[in-house]
Each structure stands twice: as structure tokens, then as C-alpha cells.
Amino acid sequence: MLRTTTGLLSRLSVNESKTTSSALGLEFVRWRRKPRWLPVAKSKLYRVPERKEQNAEERAELMRLHNNYKLQMRSIRQYLREEVLRLNVTTTADHIVLTPEQEEAEFQRCMQENEVWNQAIAAERNARLQKDRERQAGEIRERLEAARLREEERLERAEEIVRREKELAKTYVTRENLDTAIEQALANPVDYNFSLDLKGNIYRGRTTLPGGKGTPATSGAQEGELQQAVEARN
16 A cells, blocks of 8 residues: 555656646645654654653743743733723714714814815925925026036137147148248258267267267257257258
């Protein structure tokens, strides 16, 4: 019988894994040690577990706490029972005492009080909305002012670029002054090559040798004086 039950359960578990729901609606639980339907092991069949003795002081303390808990819970239940009875009696008495005219007057009073609360809340809401609108208007003005300043700066930069390009346009080589520019370049050849020695002397030109043939070596001060003389001649 046990073997048959085990086989049936194994087949059901396989079918359960293949389908989303079992036809029999079974739920398989994995026990921590062994299933509860298996008998007791032979090694533990006739074993009687030893009951540990409890300390007398600990037992007395636990009993005191238990009695206090039961007493407190009994008091709470009694208080709640009396409170419910009192509320029921008061409610019943109020309904019995109040007449339809009194109920209508009480309703009108509640409606008036509710109207007063609504007006107060509406005033607070309007004040809050007004503050929000003012804050948003201030933020919009600040953004517009910042955008205006950025636009002015952009226009100033553009005008500066245009002005600089106009100044540079005077030195551009155009179709009209092309021949003049070629003649000037051929008449005044410029060699941008130079070299330095350890003393800071500058040697202009790619064919100049230090202490040899070519342009003599010049120091920094002499170079400045030579440059001024060249500019004055031009």
C-alpha cells in the first residue's frame, strides 16, 4: 500500500511539473525531516523523553506574569463591554428624545457650521493660490530677464566678430589688389625660420650659422632694436 501511494504521488508530482495546475488540486509540501505519515523510527519507538525540571522561582515569576496578563485582559474586556453598552443606551435615548423639528434644527446647524468651514478653507486656498501665482509670475519675469541678457550678450559677441572681420577684410587679397600683393611679396621675402643658442641669441633665416656666414648673431635687446629699425624703414 505504501509503495502504491508513493508511486501515485510521484506520478502526480511529474504531471504537476508539466502542467500549470493539478487536476486533483493537490499541493505538495517539502517537509524538513520526514513526512508526517511515515511511522516512528525503530530506534526511537520506545524512547521516553526526559522532562526537564523547571526552577521554582522561574515558575513562580511566569505564573505571576500570566495572572497579571489575564487580569488586565479581563479588565479591558469589561471596560469595552461597559463602554459599548453606554454608547448604545445614549444613542437610543437621543433618538427617543429628539423630535423631527429638533433633528431638522440640528441638521441646519451642522450645515451652517459646515458652510463656515468651507468659507474659511476657500479663503485659505485663494490666498495660497494667489501667492503661488505671484511666485510663478516672479520666476517668469526672472527667466525673461535672463533670456534678454543672454540675447544681448550674444548680439554683442556677434557684432564684435563682425567688427573684427571688417578690420581684417582691409588686409585681404582681392582680385583688384592681387598684382600689388604679389609684387610686394616678391620684393620683401620673409623667412620665418630662426634658431636660439644657450645665451638666448636669435639667428634669423634657415641659412644663418652661429659665428659663421650669414646674418650675424644678435641678442634679445639687439633683436628688438633691429626690429624697430626695420619697422621705421617700412
